Amino acid sequence: MASGTSDIAIIGGGVVGLSTALGLLRSGRQVTVFDGADMDLRASQGNFGLVWLQGKGADFAPYAEWTRDAVAAWPDFAGGLKDLTGTDVALDQSGGFEFFTDSEEFSDFAAALGRQQAVLGNRFSHEIVSGDDLRRSHPGIGPDVVGASFCPLDGHVNPLRLLQVLRCAVLGAGGRLVTDAHVVDVQASGGGFDLTLRDATRVTAERIVLCAGLGTSALAGKLGFRTRVRPQRGELLITEKLAERLPFLSSTIRQVDEGGVQIGGTKADAGPDDSETLEVMAGLARHAVQVFPALADVRVVRAWGALRVMSPDGYPVYARSRLHPDAHLVTCHSGVTLAPLHATALADWINGSVDAPNLEAFDENRFALSDAA
Structure with a gap:
């Protein structure tokens, strides 16, 4: 079954894909976002919501500079999203x-x-x-x-609200969002690309941007990309809502705007397994109480595991296909922090604008001599 055409098809409807789509729509492009199923492994539905600079790129200057630009752009980005959708993403950048x-x-x-x-x-x-x-x-x-x-300069947002606001912003800007759309194949054809969905729907697009998170590896080779991503599991605890505000924000303990405390920060190479483990949960609780003993009497109401999207060296990848110049790959594990740049400067790069940022340092050519890719 065939179904329509699009100027640009974005595979992946998480924070990275939607931010990229918004930027392209603002540049005048016609964009369709293909979002997967609810049961897919979705980093955007389990992340910590940090807008974070500390430690980013200490040993890779381009990443330090890119992250600094993104953190500085967040106030205007959050304000623009509120103007577009009427919803506040609860940005707090007080350190x-x-x-x-x-x-x-x-x-x-x-x-x-x-x-x-x-x-x-x-x-x-x-x-x-x-x-x-x-x-x-x-x-x-x-x-x-x-x-x-x-x-x-560090801060945080409500990550699930950000995801919903980005969906609304993309639709409000004239984008098309196709849900429960699992892309199983993509092939270059006649100067464009043919996408096949799991339900046998076929779509054509002039250009394609692969932002599929942990689904990237299954499609990357078909477009001539060498990047392969891997999952890294993080586990989280969520407490009951507290009447009083925590006197700090940290990368492992933060109080969301609704009042609950989110505790996380673990890293495990566990493959595509996003389940939570009792030992890790106990360690998270112990860490929180060590840092702030008053949390000892607070009840935990939810716990879950989620998978980060990691490139071979942990840094973002922004790549054009060597075989198909109209195909792009975008992947990172800091999708929330980098969202303002994905919605602006990255669109200039994809469009090949004269004022586009130089992203050569993030190209996948850096994996050419590495077995890790």
Whole structure:
């Protein structure tokens, strides 16, 4: 069964795909987004919602600079989404902490921030705070915390609301969103591309952008891409809603705008398994209580595992196919943080605009000599 044509087809309806679609729509393109099924492994429905700069690109300057640009663009991006949809994504960019209970890990991270500072200069600022000084400014911090770093540029949003707002924004900008649309095949044909869906629907597009998250690897080779992504499991705890606000935001403990506390930060190479594990959940609870002992009396109401999308070296990939120049691949594990740039500068890059950013450092050619790709 054949069904229509599109100027640009985006495979993947998560935060990355929708942000990219919004930027292309604003540039005047006709865009169709093909979103998978509800039971697919969806990073956008299980992420932590951070808008985070600390530690990003300490040893890869292009990523540090790209992330800094994205973090700076978030206030205008959030405001623009609210203007388009009438919905606030609950951006709070009042600064964030990284807490440490291990002195060696604390020292290593402080050194990494020093390298990041050397790359970004006055576009980045951070503080390294000893445990005792931290407890003087935040009396509720536990005695096991040996120190923390603080970056005033860090923040967070409501990630599920962001996903819904992006869907509304894409539709409001004239985009087409096809749900429960699992693309099983894509082939170059006659100067364009033929997409085949699981239900045998066929669609043609002049250009294609592969933003399929963990579904990327199944289609990448068909378009001449060498990038293969892998899953990395993170597990989360969600507490009951609290009347009082936490006095801090961290990369592992954050209070969402509705009042509940989200606790996470684990990393496990567990393959395509997004189930939660009792041992890890207990470790998350223990970490939260070490950092902020008052959480010991708070009830956990939900827990889940979710899979991050990781490239071979962990950094974003923005690639044009060597075989088919109108095919692009976009993948990263920082889709929330990078969303403002995916909705603006990345569209210029896909369109080949003269003022497009130079994304050569993120091309998949860096994997050419690596078996990891």
